[in-house]
Every structure is written in structure tokens, then in C-alpha cells.
Amino acid sequence: MMAIESKPENDSPRSNILETPQLIPRSEHPLDSSDRILSIQSHVAYGYVGGKAAVFPLQCIGYDVDVVNTVNFSNHTGYARFAGTRTSAEELASIFKSMDETGLLAPRRLLTGYIPNAAALEVIRNLAQKLKSNNPQLIYLLDPVLGDSGKLYVSQDVIPIYKGMLSFATIITPNWFEVETLTGVRLRSLSALRDALSILHKQVPHVVISSIPLQPWLSEVLPQTMQPPASTDNQKGYLLCICSSHAVGTNSLSTVHARVVPLIPGYFSGVGDLFSALTLGHFDPSSSALHSQTPLSFAVAAALHKTHSILELTNAFAARLPPEECTATDDELDAAEPVRQLRRMRGRELRLVQGQDILREEWREGQGRDMHLWDGF
Template identity: 60%
Template sequence: MATTAPKTSGRILSIQSHVSYGYVGGKAAVFPLQCLGYDVDVVNTVNFSNHSGYGRFGGSRATAEELSNIFSIMEQNELLVPERLLTGYVPGAEATAAVTGFAKRLRERKPDLIYLLDPVLGDSGRLYVSPEVVPIYQAALPLATIITPNWFEVEVLTGITITNGQSLRQAMKTLHETYQVPHVVISSIPLKSWLKDLLPTHLRPPSDTSDSDYLACIASSREGDLVHAQCFPCLPGYFSGVGDLFSALVVGHFPAATSQSQETAADGETPLSRAVSHALSKTHAMLVLTHEAALALPEEERLATDEELDAREPMRKIRRMRGRELRLIQGQDIIRGTQPIEYRQLQPWTDFWTA
């Protein structure tokens, strides 16, 4: 089915990384938001040639002073008029503090601001940032309307290792109650056996698939203790910018503050679960498009990862990375909702807090 764009648009301020080549950070977020009808103001936290996964990259990182100067001049010129704020990767503790301090001032001036904070800290057990960044993000969590961490980032922010249903519930409760976050979206969590067994039957993937073939996406709203989830199949290989695209689509599809209601629709959807369903559906369809395009590339551009060979011949890895950049331009009809795709609707997880 076609997944339509939001009925309302407005202005979004995007604060995240920038690359000249490829689609990560702002390059993965700004164009999709424009396709949804938003005006997007952009502040780059880094200016790199390409993402770091290529091995070779160069450029500059914005300092706290540079970022603060941009925010100050925009304010003096009365150019800070966003209805929504999206923040992603910020390099270093001082720059992160500058961004979160600015978000606090913007929130105080505009209480109904829709702020999606993507706490880009790391993945798969490894931090991308210095440990000093973590408490800065923790202090900023109460400013957010929505946060979109992956499972590892949830563990880092809460200090809770997620290994079973009890720890998952405790982590979610900590984000809602200790840090006062209204809406939490765990963008991806491996479908390990404990999670598969915890999921209600209607949320589990087909029984003939292995756990490693699927990830789960979980969305929780503090008001009403409403939790929704969906499993989705993994695609082989490494993709960059996926979380940046997903977060942009979530904030892009989330309804304006004046039209928000946590009442559950007849189909079981809430404003949050509907926005996340659209984001999940479009992101996965974009990955399928990217994967299919990568398979059609010459063999030398799709060689499997081999750390020893990649280190000896850097272009081997670079060609592979280049061939797996998100096909955002080719898939713009997916983003706009004019190309039919499978709608991966998040379903209610009614016994989440009691299972």
C-alpha cells in the first residue's frame, strides 16, 4: 500500500553531521523531510568528505563556539522559527553541551516544540563518542518529545543491560519516569530468544525463521502506558545512515502538537505508533531498494568484508561502502508515499508492562 505524507508541514531545524559524498546524518534526513513537504534549516556538526566507515575520510568538526555563534546569529536575525527540532550526531562533549543548551532555550521559548532527540552514542556494544557525552545526553532527555535510541544506546543511557523482559521494562520505565521522556522508540533490538518468547504471538515472525533474521522495533508512550511493536527482517550487509533516515521519518510523520491525541484509533494505532509504522515501512523499503541495487554492481564493488584484505587494499572497502549508500534519490517516491510498499504497522503490545 502507499504510505502517505503528513497532512501538515512546517519548518524543521536539523542539527547533525554532514558528508559531501553519500547519505548519513543530515544527508540522510534533510531530503526525505523536504520530500514530506517541510522547510528544513540545517546546522552541520561535522563537515566530512564521507562517513568514517570508508576508512579514509577528512574534514572538520564544528566547535562549541562555532555552533553557538550560528545559533546566536540566527536568533538575532529572527530566523529561529522551527515547529520541530531534530538533533543527531554531535562530536565531543563541549559541542554536545552547546547543542543541548540551545535545545533547552528553544524549548523554553516554544513549549509546544516537537523535539526528536536521536542520541547517537554507539551501536553493537561500542561507543562512537567519548564517555563524557553520556551524562550530557541524560540531562537533555527531559527536553525531548521523542527519542530514538537503538538497544545499546538505551543500555548506555539507563545503565541497564537488557537481557530479559524485566530489564527491558525497567529500562523503558527509567526513560519515561526518571528522564520524563513522553515517547520512546527503540529503533532496533536483536530478536534474541528471550525477546521472541516475550513477544505476544501476533507480533512474532514466522516460526520457520531464525531469530538472527529479524530485528524488533518498540514504541512506548508514557501517557496511557501504550506500547506497540513490530518485527522486521534483516537484510545482509552493512548499511550507513539508516538510523538518521528512520528518525527523520518519525519526526516528519508525527502529528503537529495541536492535533495530537493519545486516543487509540479503531485499528489500534496511536499518533506515535502510526508515525513509527510509516518510518519503519519506508526505511525498510529503502533498504530493499539499496540492497537490490548493490547486488547489481560489478563483483569488485560487492566483495565481502575481509579485515586483512581491506587493510592491505583500502579501495576494496571503499568500493563496497560506495555501493551500499542509501538510494534516496532513486527511492524518493517511497518517501513521498506515491509508490506502494508494504505497510509494517506496529501492533499493540497490551501486556508489555505485566508480562
């Protein structure tokens, strides 16, 4: 039941991206056992998005995770319907206040994801400011959940609040659309990408753009070492993951790493939440034994590989379902037969429990799955 199922990759010399992980006994894991993460995200009863996609993986890695739910929904909103409630700003503030007064609010790491509205986000901003001020060593991964593929899924008034929170963040993990929204720069050229990163680095030392479609403008400027494999099956497309570290307030150059991953067709929910959690979980700013990697690129390589492996597992599972459970994404057919969409959604819930050995793998550099240094970016 725990076997990692890979699609045949005979056509690709990069199939090491998908190789079966080497399992390392947990006892060798380097994390400090007193490391503790406060995760503030949405909760769904069924399926794996938000906290349900983030908390179990972090626990598997070895973290105690404190879990504050920004919503309590039956399922993610990609299903035709859902029920449940949003946690009000007052409730959130009251929970943080009580935890603080009880001595339970001293996490070493903070992870925030989807926050449903501006009032709740302001409570989180105040919390982040307070935690950072209490502990300047706080590692805060802020996932600025705004939208995807050109479409906002929050109201406009949260955008300025996110912009004001960037200075508290250690790492941010926007998608390309969120980069555009936060910086006002459209990602259509290498110089635009540089400009956008430069704007974000004025406030944030570590920026990860988890997936940019490998369109021609990007493919043309990508160093040879990072190009996807030449293959007859190249129509499936690739995504580029790029990460950049920069000492805020200095004129030093950024260190940029990148890597392409093959695109898995179809829509899967919770992937970004899983990726962000794993990036935070594998980030160790004090690691000194790295050779070709920065602490950020090390963490991103682990997160990228594990997330992609979970997606492969999920995709392989969905493909084996009865035909009525694994229909292709098609808005028109979905509209005509709503049950079609929810069956597909159900079959595409991330296989985190079944893939827990992937999540638990100890990560090491130099195994052919590292991020590539983008020299002279």
C-alpha cells in the same frame, strides 16, 4: 529508474511489509505548510549519513528544513579515509545567536543527531532548553548518538550531557546499546526492557528502540501476533522495533507497540539517521483520527516501512554491482586490501534519490503495515 525493487518474498506471509507503496498525490498531504524543522547533524559531501540522510526525506514529506552542520566531512568515517572539519562549539553558538537575533530561530520541530564532542553538545543542550522554554509545544526528536553493537563512538563525557538533555526531548530514538548506556540496564529480559523504558519515561514521553536483535529471550516473550513468520529461511534473523508512549510524571501505564522486520545482512550507514528523521516527520501529536495507533506508533510504522523499503532498494542495487564492488563485510580481507572496503561502502550508500517515491508516500493506518499493540506489556 524509480521502480521499487523487492526481493522475492514467496517464503513469507508478512511480505506486506515490503509491498510497493501506494502513491498519494502530494496535494492531499495533511501537513501544515508553515511547519519547519531545525536539523542539527553532520554533513558529508559524498553519500548519505547525518543531514544528508535526514534532510532530503523531510523535504520530500513537505517540511522546510533549516540545516546546521556539526561537521563538514568528505564522506562518512566508514570509508578508509576522510577529510574535513568539525564545527566548533563557538561557531555553533554564533550561528544560533545570529539566527535568534534575526528572527530565524523559531522552528516547530527540532532534530539532533551526531554531535562530535562535549563542548558542541553543551551548545545544543542550551539551544534545546531555550527553544523548549520559548515554545513548550516544540517537538524535539533527540537521537542520542553514542555507539552501536556494544561500542561507543563518542567520548565518555558526552553521556552525562545526553542524560541531562532527555527532559527537553519529545521523542528519543536510541538503539539497544544506547538504551543500555543511558539507563545502565542490560537488555537481557522482558523485565529489564520494562525497567529501561520506565527509567527513560521519567523524562521522555515517547521512546523508540528502533532495532533489537530478536534473540531467544525476546522471541520467547513476544506475543504470538508479533512473531516472525514460520519459514525454512528463518536463519536470516529479525529485528524488533518497539515504541512506547507514556505521560511523564503520571502513574499511567505506557502504551507499547512493536513489529519485527527481517534483518538485511551487511552494514549500511545512515539508516538510523533516516529512521529518526522519518519518525519526526510523520509524528503528529494532534492527530485524533487514529484507531489502533498512537501518534508515536503511527509515525514509527511509517518510518520503519519507508526505511526498510529504502534498505531493500539499496541492497538490491548493491547486489547487481560488479563483484569487486559488492564484497561481503570481512574485516580481515579489508585490512589486506583497503580499496575493497571503500568499494563496498560506495555501493551501499542509501538509494534515497532513487527511492524518493517511497519517502514521499502519504501514510495511513490500517493498510497491514501498522505497529502491533503489545497488550499487557
